[in-house]
Amino acid sequence: MAIARLTETERAAALAALPHWALRDDGLAITRTFRFTDFAEAFGFMTRVAILAEKADHHPEWFNVYNRVEITLTTHDAAGLSTRDVALATAIDAFG
Numbered sequence: 001m002a003i004a005r006l007t008e009t010e011r012a013a014a015l016a017a018l019p020h021w022a023l024r025d026d027g028l029a030i031t032r033t034f035r036f037t038d039f040a041e042a043f044g045f046m047t048r049v050a051i052l053a054e055k056a057d058h059h060p061e062w063f064n065v066y067n068r069v070e071i072t073l074t075t076h077d078a079a080g081l082s083t084r085d086v087a088l089a090t091a092i093d094a095f096g
Helices: 008-017 039-056 083-093
Strands: 030-035 061-065 068-073
Touching (some): 008 083
Antiparallel strands (some): 030 068, 061 068
16 A cells, blocks of 8 residues: 655645654654764664654654754655655654
8 A cells, every 4th residue: 555645735744743743844754853861862862763753664764963863754655745744753753
């Protein structure tokens, strides 16, 4: 079953529900930067996200330097944002 890309209306509603996430310039992904006290806290956060992502079979693009974690969510099979990205962002926000 193909994964559908969000329509502009769905994307706008999703972003309204995810105020800490920003739409990437090309409109095909959402991004968020997290800052922590130190590397250990950032790495612990990444571990929790990795477990969520593995269970959802939906993996983020991310970058980590010391206490900063930058996450990009997009669905390659949909060539843009999908409900899978919204669900993972919502789950990340629950403990981020």
